[in-house]
Amino acid sequence: MVQKKRKLGRGVAVVGAGLSKFGAYPKGVRGHDLFVEAYNELRGSVDKGFAPKDIDAFYLGDISSDLFERQVHVAPTAAGRIGLVPIPTVRFEDACAASGVAFREGVIAIASGIYDIVLVGGIEKMTNLDTAHVTEVLASALDPDTEIPSGETFPGIYATIATAHMAKYGTTEEDFMRLGIKNHHNGGLNPKAHFDVSIPEFMKRRAASAAKKGLPEPHWADEMDFLHDPAQNPIIGWPMRLFDCSTICDGASAVLLVAEDIAKNFTDKPIYVIGTGQASDYFLAEREDMTSIKAAKLAAKQAYEMAGISPQDIKLAEVHDCFTIAEILAMEDLGLYKPGEAVKAIREGENRLDGKLPINMDGGLKSKGHPIGASGVGMIVEIFKQMREEAGPRQVKKKDIDLGLMHNVGAHGSTVVVNIFQRR
């Protein structure tokens, strides 16, 4: 591929956003039921209101309702449940980047002139299966000729990437743990997060448990010991432990995309989409470098060029932390930090809510949860809330949050999509 300069024929903005509560729901709850919840929050967020009948198309990301729910053709089903029939409905699958890609395609469709208003959503209902079977389903997004027959799974793949990063840059287990703590802290401030327990609350529970055992009250600063304790934080695929892995859960997400020229009819505070990029890659063994994801670099380059900005302009980001190591790769591949230097920022707390460059303000996939198809659009929901200063207790306080970025990875980087947002 020649990296052509990409541009869109028409501007696009996000004017509404909603999320279901992420978590484990009973088997009788279906993905489209959660989508109704996300859509209802979205409806309330469009401050000047909108008529559902004006929606021109519905784009939905979903990795595998097929294997999780024995259901295909989920797009018209979900659309039917919220009264959108007979508009065109399309399901997108690009592994864990399903709804990030659906969003990009929604932007493209509005830019083409065929639609003015597109509802973009994401759904996944994973917990009908147990963890082993979920892991097997997800592993089917790996390469079918080389990786699947070798019995590869994602914890194994990302463990391999993590050890390569440790070997090359001196990244430590504690660096991964620090990321997990940051993301759990943020998720604790997010009522929609799967792990919505705040660190003070978590410490209260730990104190109670210690008192019961006659042990001294633990202090949060000692929690590294907790994370090093294999009984509390078992190794999944060294160096990735339980607290390095995103959560398997159910959830749905939704955003309303409209043409820039009509955005102010919906809200006085649209968030504009100013850049988008997407790229693909081969399986792991074919890659030149294990410590970075080439498709992420290419997608980011396209998005920055379209937006006419550089990585240093980004004020906050939602990145794809399916494992803690993946957040480090993202920070470096997106050019937010030089290769090997993300860990320095992590150690200095630079990516906390009150830091220089907040990342994964909603808790990330680690703590908000990773209902696969819902994750990409879920990140955009957070960018939208943060840039409109509607994120409640986890609101980033600095005033210059005019440029935000989302980064959504499919599989081990065989798809990556990056979208850039602006508040004007």
Place this chain on the structure above:
Amino acid sequence: MVQKKRKLGRGVAVVGAGLSKFGAYPKGVRGHDLFVEAYNELRGSVDKGFAPKDIDAFYLGDISSDLFERQVHVAPTAAGRIGLVPIPTVRFEDACAASGVAFREGVIAIASGIYDIVLVGGIEKMTNLDTAHVTEVLASALDPDTEIPSGETFPGIYATIATAHMAKYGTTEEDFMRLGIKNHHNGGLNPKAHFDVSIPEFMKRRAASAAKKGLPEPHWADEMDFLHDPAQNPIIGWPMRLFDCSTICDGASAVLLVAEDIAKNFTDKPIYVIGTGQASDYFLAEREDMTSIKAAKLAAKQAYEMAGISPQDIKLAEVHDCFTIAEILAMEDLGLYKPGEAVKAIREGENRLDGKLPINMDGGLKSKGHPIGASGVGMIVEIFKQMREEAGPRQVKKKDIDLGLMHNVGAHGSTVVVNIFQRR
């Protein structure tokens, strides 16, 4: 949905097309292997040639590699096999309309200005499963709250629709059979068809079998008896018999889409996309009328309006005959014939290759085969070949074939996409 007048910001044309041989392949052959075959035919069809590195994106339709092949994320895998990495790759799923929708989205993407050249493909590898399990997989495209739990399957659904059509319009079993004969005749002239046996060859085989049994040589005109014989043509869901059902098979399809302004760089004979429409619908029990598919009417209306033509302008069509009754619905829903009048045309042979309005020149899903994800783009491959007069022994001979239409149905019409093509 308000039926707005849809238009695209930029013209789009098809400049190349290819198909794998449709049929039952061994388990070791994967969907992406068949796609390589389709792509290779496509490469040969672009008469002025093209550089694969100039392709900007790859859009792929596939209903459920998940359930058929235990594989998700098939788009970058297929792209990798033909050297297209690192371009963006996207998989679309809209039940049996998967690649018809992928094609429409490719048109939209080029119209947006973000891409100039998009490869659109379709893949399905179904025969790893036996017929009962394939039927079960396909049934998962029905409504998950009402139809799936009731044990509905597609033969049952279309049988219901067929009896409703018989009751309302007097359509007969023989009308369905006539459609099957026409489509098997056409498929017999198509070396890529699953049932690529010509009617003379079929009669030769029948004569040999009759001779062995000491019976008189059968004549083709007596074949209605053959079709009425439950031993030869068992009832699947009355009035739909074996010869009314499309075939379960494996296959792949590919077309190369480019912006109109550069089309002549690839070929002197581009086929232009001048209209596209898409709509959705609820499950069967929610519909007002069982003898027509509303989403098909809406999609067709959009496509005709965008093209600025009326149904009477269409010179040839590829329609979604998953069952013979579906071809009748298509003929009426697309406005090619008035409700209840398609059968008159069928009885008079109007839709044969030498008729007034040839339909399913390649044998249709009935005889060419219905590898689900490949079917929509497979229809476009045929339109492309016919309009360029490159369809060999099944070439439509009349000279005015300047406007063609494809109609691709997902499930029982919960998605329908229609695309209209022009030769200039």
